[in-house]
Amino acid sequence: MSRRKDARQKTILDRLAIAPTLRVGQLARDSDVTTETIRRDLEELAARGLIARTYGGAMMRQPMEPALAERHKSLVAERAAIAAEAVALMSDARVVMLGSGATTTQLAQRMACQMSDLTVIAHSLSIAAALASNPSIRIIMAPGVYHAGEGAMHGAQTVRFLSDYAADWAVTGASALSPLGPSDARIEAGDVYATMLRQCARTMVIADHSKFDRIATARYADWREIDHLATDAAPRGPLAQALDAAGVKVRLARLG
Structure with missing residues (x-):
């Protein structure tokens, strides 16, 4: 070329x-x-x-989003490192809203090992199962319409339920990260994540480098609504410029 x-x-x-x-x-x-x-x-x-x-x-090109069970098998070390970086930021949290996904499930596993006396508001069964190993963590499950591929609740009932709560942190995953903001392949998940972000004092997106410079169906936030991005590689080009302009703190995970 x-x-x-x-x-x-x-x-x-x-x-x-x-x-x-x-x-x-x-x-x-x-x-x-x-x-x-x-x-x-x-x-x-x-x-x-x-x-x-x-x-x-x-x-x-719109990213194809495999079922959660398949996503758990890919980029395992990267997701684990991102989870370790994210949990370190939340050491003083008492109430957390946690979105669904493979990386957030890794985060929930890390939270169960390292955090205590915590309330987590979740809409994902895998998140709840990961947290349940720690009896000091109180889990509040949002109701809604069950999505089998994602193992999570979505819909208007989920959004209304979350709107009645406030939390210290909202942590969400993403199918794609573009200069316009984080987005998800599922519209219903985007609605849930947008609600979580509105209800929390501090916000964080956790996503690996494969999501960079992509756009998915449902953009659920502008970067100005996000405080931190925890990831495994440094963004470049327009994405890096957008994050810097919005004041997003990029937290790079330590691999190996």
């Missing part, structure tokens, strides 16, 4: 991380190349699985 093409395609990816969709004509004018050249760029990026082609343009 020529340097000019490489730079042009990187620019396309950086712009798609900020704007969900782009048009061929605008990209051609901005890059000072023909529309045919841009179409070839987009086809190559689509063939590499980085973007999805639309009529007359492109959009960032």
